[in-house]
Amino acid sequence: MRFSLRQIEVFRAVMLTGSIKGASSLLFTSQPALSRIVAHTELTLGLKLFNRVKGKLVPTPDAEALFQEVDQCYQHLLRIDDFARGLASGPSGMLNLACSPALSRGVIASAITRFIKRYPNIQVNYHLTMLNSMAQDVISNKVDLAISVLPIDHPNLKVMPFMEGCMVCVVPRGHALARKKSVDIADIAQYPLIAHHPGIPFGQLVATAIKQAGVDHRASVYIHQTDTACALVRAGAGVAIIDQFTAESMGWPDVQVVPLTDPIPLFPSIVRSAFDTGKSHADKFIDVLTKE
Numbered sequence: 001m002r003f004s005l006r007q008i009e010v011f012r013a014v015m016l017t018g019s020i021k022g023a024s025s026l027l028f029t030s031q032p033a034l035s036r037i038v039a040h041t042e043l044t045l046g047l048k049l050f051n052r053v054k055g056k057l058v059p060t061p062d063a064e065a066l067f068q069e070v071d072q073c074y075q076h077l078l079r080i081d082d083f084a085r086g087l088a089s090g091p092s093g094m095l096n097l098a099c100s101p102a103l104s105r106g107v108i109a110s111a112i113t114r115f116i117k118r119y120p121n122i123q124v125n126y127h128l129t130m131l132n133s134m135a136q137d138v139i140s141n142k143v144d145l146a147i148s149v150l151p152i153d154h155p156n157l158k159v160m161p162f163m164e165g166c167m168v169c170v171v172p173r174g175h176a177l178a179r180k181k182s183v184d185i186a187d188i189a190q191y192p193l194i195a196h197h198p199g200i201p202f203g204q205l206v207a208t209a210i211k212q213a214g215v216d217h218r219a220s221v222y223i224h225q226t227d228t229a230c231a232l233v234r235a236g237a238g239v240a241i242i243d244q245f246t247a248e249s250m251g252w253p254d255v256q257v258v259p260l261t262d263p264i265p266l267f268p269s270i271v272r273s274a275f276d277t278g279k280s281h282a283d284k285f286i287d288v289l290t291k292e
Contacts, residue, residue, distance in 0.1 A: 005077075007041045008070055010034055011049070015067045019056055095122055095281040098129045098137050100149035102226060103268055105249035107163070108147055111289040118288060122281050131201055138273050144280035146271040147289070149243060150201050160270045162290050167205060167264035168247050170230060171239045173254050184261040185213035192238030194229045195219035202226070206241050209264050230255060 013023035013034075020038070024031045038057075042049050049066070050057035059067070095115075099108045112124055129137055134146045135154045151159050169188060171177045177187060189210075196203035203222070210217055220238050223229045229240040234254055243266055247257045270286055 002044050003041070007037060007044075008073065010037045011041060011063075012067070012070050012074055014038060014050070014057055015059060015063065015070075093122055093281060094125055095285055096125045096143040097285065098127055098134060098143040098146040100131065100134070100147065100268075101128045102149040102243045102245045103147055104128055106245055107268065108289075111285070115285055115288045119281070119284060122284070134271060138271055139275075141273070144272075145282040145285065148269050148271050149245065149266060151267055151269045152271055156274045158272045158274050158276070161267040162270055163268050165244045165266040165268060167202075167209075167241050167260060167266065168244045169239060169241055169258045169260060170233050170247055170255055171258060172233060172236055173256050175239070175256065177239060177258055178256040180258060182259045182261040185210055185215050185217070188239060188241070189215045189217040192220035193217060194221045194223060194232045194238045194240040196226075196229070197222040197224055200224060202243065205264050209241075209262070213262070 010023065010027065010029075013026045014020065017023050017026055020031050020034050023029075023034050027034070038050065047062050047066075048060050049063040050059060052058075097108075097112075112126065116122070116124060127143075129146065131148055131150060131152060134148055135152055135157060137143050138146050139154075139156050148159075149165075151161060153159075169177065169183050177183050177191070180187065195206050198204055198207045221232060223232070226242050226246045229242055230246070230250060230252065232238065233240050234252060241260070241264070244257075245266075245268075270289070272282060276282070
């Protein structure tokens, strides 16, 4: 290479300081050594880089043009140095993560906290998504992995349940049902019911439970977001059947949680593409999620 990295470093130092003496202080190198490098650089490149004027080096137009390229190269070298330092201090990069809203406040918020403490150089790009769009997010590589509150059935996905949960009944504090250790569908049917729309997975689970119980009961209000159900319960609009994960993360003193006598199970799952190359940080997050 006609223009070595050492020559680039010396040339840049002279351009920045305007003299061999200044470059010597900047690079902690003797002035004669730097003078020889500058002279050799001009010789190998076949360019006049500096004019000597009253003890100073005045850059030629060729030197000014060359410096623009050199400085860009040097900034890139600094980025490489930063990257190497980052590798020495641990993994770096980005983890793209999606999650069901039901798991976002408790389970996944806790896992993300542990993850960023263990891997401070990995940035997490995190968003919530509904089950009906989660499969597409994963398959299209919009996210590296997703955490769903229910298993997803798709031929191009790898789905692994990692914990269990259930649906619960939430009622206003002091409600008659709050005095019971558990409630069944017949108990709930005595009161206005706030339920997820039967067109979404939570709604389908509740509708199936009502049908299996042989109870003729229709919801007074259909909702699409669990937070909305909780707000309606707080307002006294009725009682609701929601996932335990949202219920546990609410922290609302005016709402009570009552278990169901006949549990409606939930199986939160890790969702990855069947074509996953393993090049992301997904495995690290799964390890934090499942082993701590």
